[in-house]
Amino acid sequence: MANKSVRIDGAKELEDFFKRFPKQLNNPKNKTKVFRENSKPLIKKAKDLVVDETGQLRDSIGFFTTKKSRKIGGGFVGPRVRGAYRSMQRTGFYGAFVEYGATTNFGGKGPTQKGNQEFMKPAYEQTKNIMLSNMLRDSRKMMLREAKKLRKWGTLGYK
Numbered sequence: 001m002a003n004k005s006v007r008i009d010g011a012k013e014l015e016d017f018f019k020r021f022p023k024q025l026n027n028p029k030n031k032t033k034v035f036r037e038n039s040k041p042l043i044k045k046a047k048d049l050v051v052d053e054t055g056q057l058r059d060s061i062g063f064f065t066t067k068k069s070r071k072i073g074g075g076f077v078g079p080r081v082r083g084a085y086r087s088m089q090r091t092g093f094y095g096a097f098v099e100y101g102a103t104t105n106f107g108g109k110g111p112t113q114k115g116n117q118e119f120m121k122p123a124y125e126q127t128k129n130i131m132l133s134n135m136l137r138d139s140r141k142m143m144l145r146e147a148k149k150l151r152k153w154g155t156l157g158y159k
Contacts, residue, residue: 031073
């Protein structure tokens, strides 16, 4: 399967913004909240672009976290295959086949490409500027809210 990733332009500014705050505010949970909230336009656009006869893949597209992403803050947007989406009636496991097609490399004979209908990459390209501007704005709002809580309650409830 193809190994593709997307680099977020402006992530450096967002990371620099988070670094200016104390450890109680600059935690992975706050970052995940920001990413979860701002991934909604991407999820909506991906659901609109997916070609899916059964609707199963469309329904499985959403925001999810992994053990590692919860440690650093953030998450992923794409077809979900775990938890409530584990059953064969709801899973989106075949999303990669729809996105990348049948890219194979058998015995060094070279890759073949057939039947790809990209939906995640075009959705990201169309919504990345909106998401980034919203992330910076929402990060500021969230940090002000958390700072207000910290002033009111002190470090109670923070690790």
